Amino acid sequence: MSNSTMASVTQYWPVIGHEWAIEHLDRALRHNRMRHAYLITGPGHIGKTTLARAFAAALVCTGEHAPCGECRACRLIAHSSHPDLTIIDSGEKGSVLKIEQVRDLQQVLSLRPYEARYRVAILRRFHEANPAAANALLKTLEEPTRDVVIILTAESTDALLPTIVSRCQPIQLRPLPLQTVRDALVERYDAPPEQAEMLARLSGGRIGWAIAALQAPEELELRQQAVVLLEQALQGKRRERFKLVEGMPGDKGALLPLLDVWQGYWRDALLLASGSQAPITNYDHAEQLSALAQAIGTAAAHHALDATCRTIVALGKNANARLALEVLMLDYPTP
Template identity: 40%
Template sequence: MGWEIWGHTWAVNLLQGHLRQGRVRHAYLFCGPNGVGRRTLALCFAQALNCPQPLAPGEPCGTCRTCRQIAQMAHPDLLPVQVESGNTLKVDQVRALQHDLQLAPYESRYRVALLLNMERATISAQNALLKTLEEPPGQAILLLTADTPESLLPTIVSRCEVLRLRPLPPADLALILTQERDISPDQARELAHLAGGCPGLALRFYTESERYQDHQRWLQDALYLLGQGRVERFQYIENLSKDRDTFRAALQAWMTLWRDLFLCVSAADVPLTNLAFESALRALAHHLDERQVTYCLAALEQGLAHLDANLNARLLGEILLLGWPYLKPEHVGAPA
């Protein structure tokens, strides 16, 4: 079994080297985009740290009770900390973790703290964690995940071993999906591009049909709205913005659409993300200019940041759609 990781061979080799040489750090920070494999790699490392019957030094068996429980985040010596409510990771959660880390491991060599999506931790929560990073308990290892190191306090990052995970080339991921999941080559290629080379995201699109269908529907809605006036756009946003998580997912889908349009308008020799919409997007690009597309893409990126800062979702959506160009309905195509 061993490390069940697609790609990131260099990261696996680095972590195995630390284990084999007895140079395990007290804290690791796994960075990269959503679905790239941050949590999966962290859990595999936790298995390697505590597997009672490793296949070789640094090589967990993956099948024993300890490995299975860690994979399910249900092991007594694995302490997961993640966003529960309010869209942030709070200082009380960090303080509870600090108390638990002072206890000796129940049955394994290490107590492993797994802090997921640390970019969503409040400043007070990050500051509280500093004390543990500066004076870690002897039998505790902290594993943090975040989108980028820059989203955390520099004092947090400086006390961690940082591993920056990159998406796989879509062609490589498509081949893995075909070989490992028996997905047809055409579907694997679409999923790999749709996920931007992130294995976890590609698998979620494949196994969660609603996620895939929602993404495609939001793209179709965006194309439709480009041919509609202000009243129709406001009515659409009124319904979409009622659920913040759904609204965030729609904005993320729209970002991939406007990125694709930017590639089309600028005639970049780069594959698109939304292959099912390629013909429609290339036709639409003839009615847009680079300035318009750049503005919309930047506004969506800023809109996501404002949504995470708890700004009014409906007002935010109305402002975003007001900034989109108004096109003739016949210029807005649909996927073939």
């Protein structure tokens, strides 16, 4: 598909960036080659739910160009009130999606669509599903219904059953170009250019985080606190690190955003240690990151990044938060 044709397709989708994913889904719609299940993965705040909802709108849209955003079906999808759309998640981020929720969904999906061609189910943050819920959904995926489309979102496939992953069409979203984020903040959200530039760089290409930080400045403060806490931990020995852990929040809902910042910090350290010319996210801590990268090298930075990712997955599987953080501190290098 040419760039001009792709642009004509993506203009109808209420999604910033991810043009290749939109074109892929739009082509499946136009040629009536729908899969019964899709798995949208990518870092937090990158646009997974936004894409899933836009896809749901395209599936039930009655306008000339799907999703038109103007027909009754599209308006109902925008307000999560379409009778053929069901959205479930664990509630607060870091909680657990339970088997009862999946069973309730299965009952809904056993019914014929009320007014659209498909019944659509969006299961957000499915990496937070407990094993019983995941196994229950697997049965539905193994026996697909013709008029049902299931859309899962997850930050990665690491915490998902391989059998679930294999039964879904994968759509892996990647961070957007910083210029795309900056332009969206200026043109769609009236952000001053200098602020948009700063947020785009700090977002690392995660448009959702940039929008949230623009609309709620406390996001920037939380991010700064997380970076400072990590740098303090790296300066301390084991005892000092464990003392920091004692003062950290014990609930996953507060820990996961903090670990997300740490994950970005270690990614920056790995880029610098490996000599990459790619821009770093935490550019306002470039001096500290450069010193860290030089002191520990590529292997240690990679190990720390992997350890942070493992801890995020472990917390998603309901691991003990304090124990997981203490193990993480032991995995972190001492510059």
